[in-house]
């Protein structure tokens with residue numbers, strides 16, 4: 001249970017020595033209570049206090065890592081319900097489920113889809129996060145398909161079977177890769193706990209409803225397991241949403257330890273086999289507290305929207321709506337590279353930037369300070385007008401970087417080109433595309 | 449330790465607002481809980497979808513959209529009929545993009561004609577969006593308000609720059625105003641205050657806090673909607689308790705991930721499914737953020753969202 005700052009203070013040495021880099025023990029206690037400090041920062045705390053405070057100062061939602069090496073993912077450890085309060089911590093993992101009973105060709109195709117669902121966007125690699133292998137054949141087949149999935153993709157694995165013998169066989173094959181065991185249930189939990197402990201693997205607990213889940217996680221915690229994942233097996237989409245909200249609130253607001261774990265969800269289970277609807281509910285899981293989201297397929301047309309949505313939702317909400325006014329460089333620009341200008345509205349910058357980036361050409365982009373307005377609005381408001389653009393160009397130092405004197409303006413403000421040419425002595429003003437999405441074609445035409 | 453359901457009741461409630469009149473009237477809002485949190489409050493009206501039609505035939509739309517509507521794309525009345533009769537649209541949103549002075553620059557009277565023709569073709573409530581050019585929208589929407597005097601609709605976007613004439617026209621002819629602000633909680637609230645100060649009742653305002661699609665700023669719009677909703681429900685802040693509208697169809701289909709063909713980007717897979725999902729995932733995110741009216745484009749995305757909403761709203 002959560003302790004107040006004062007409760008914690010009573011257990012500290014009260015010497016105000018400052019070694020925790022907070023001036024007083026009381027201030028340190030307050031920080032600890034708010035989860036802004038770690039108990040280990042105080043070198044003088046007694047063992048007795050340590051064990052008493054340890055439980056209270058543990059993060060309310062545990063971080064769980066699945067897999068090993070560069071492709072491993074960590075989920076959980078979230079601290080807020082709403083992203084404006086603080087950046088969500090660990091992006092949810094999105095991956096695909098395959099059936100061990102399927103034919104080798106089918107499995108090969110699914111693994112190929114998973115491997116191909118890899119994209120780069122705004123300098124971030126987006127990819128299918130894991131392979132969940134469900135046992136639908138015998139134990140030996142389960143183990144061999146799990147090995148094949150690991151070898152073919154090197155992605156983290158989720159092993160899905162309620163039969164401890166199947167799980168044991170698969171763990172003997174791939175247990176060193178830290179797969180997630182899915183799932184311990186009311187009927188197999190003792191055997192599953194033993195397997196999770198033996199192989200030091202994270203374990204998901206599945207039961208119908210969060211109260212039943214909590215009974216099982218308490219049992220697993222009692223047996224010494226720490227890395228747990230919860231699955232409330234919702235019957236429909238409305239219950240799935242409710243359980244996600246309840247689990248997050250129980251962990252963060254109630255500090256209810258049995259639910260202080262990441263979740264795993266199967267949007268396909270509430271979509272009647274409709275893969276499109278499944279993707280829509282997958283998106284809802286991304287925004288509403290899903291930690292591990294298991295899809296029935298990994299084709300790029302469904303992975304891409306979900307991975308991009310995740311990238312968006314897990315960014316820093318404080319990221320300003322204005323991009324810094326300066327010259328941005330793309331690829332390896334040279335003296336002949338084109339020079340674009342646009343406004344500092346972050347979405348404008350982001351869209352234009354993405355288009356130039358995707359054209360893979362070397363280029364310069366000048367962001368003119370325009371009070372965070374989009375091109376047309378900024379122009380109308382007098383913030384993206386020839387005088388200001390000329391001033392920016394003069395101060396930016398772009399003239400030293402490029403040999404030519406050609407400036408490309410957004411097509412939406414074609415009307416300023418004459419006046420801008422007057423302001424920018426010796427420059428040639430080129431009207432660029434109206435829509436940023438036409439930039440790659442525009443660049444191709446120019447080059448060709 | 450036993451699990452106690454962490455129910456969190458909210459003190460505020462969203463205003464109910466009725467679009468249109470008569471037997472096809474459509475009421476939105478009225479909830480005292482975050483969207484779809486029906487276990488701790490009521491949501492008497494689930495989010496509703498308005499299908500959009502354009503005053504001038506769109507150019508550059510991907511194959512999947514062109515195939516969905518065919519020739520109707522060049523006739524807003526026919527297009528609206530397809531939406532209502534074939535796809536069960538409960539609302540039609542007329543986008544008067546052709547009135548943009550930097551585009552086709554259609555006149556206010558031509559725009560009003562278009563709105564009239566759609567109104568004659570379908571009997572569901574209408575929403576009318578101007579091109580986003582503040583001065584032109586004021587002119588166009590004034591006339592639209594007048595010719596639609598016997599058929600209450602929603603007109604917008606009314607912005608900081610042109611809310612006065614638009615709100616005055618809505619007040620004079622009994623329409624709802626769509627108040628649009630650029631992804632900012634305080635500006636959204638402020639515009640609601642300004643419009644009500646002109647005498648338009650608070651239950652005649654639909655808030656449009658602006659939308660970005662997945663990959664194009666949706667995180668900002670999602671969070672601003674969520675914060676507006678938390679202010680409305682959690683802090684009982686009267687001037688944020690308007691239902692919200694999200695004009696997401698056009699934003700979604702501007703995304704290159706939605707409209708690029710598989711030949712151009714083989715690594716992105718099936719263009720049709722990808723485009724439909726780009727719109728539908730944008731829609732579910734904004735619905736979760738609090739949108740009460742979703743303006744959408746592709747019939748399959750509409751159908752998916754309708755199914756998703758039905759399932760989430762089922763108690």
Ligand code: SF4
Pocket residue numbers: 012013014015016017018019020021022023024025028041042043044045
């Ligand atoms: S290090 Fe420990 S004893 Fe020293 S001031 Fe901080 S809390 Fe107090």
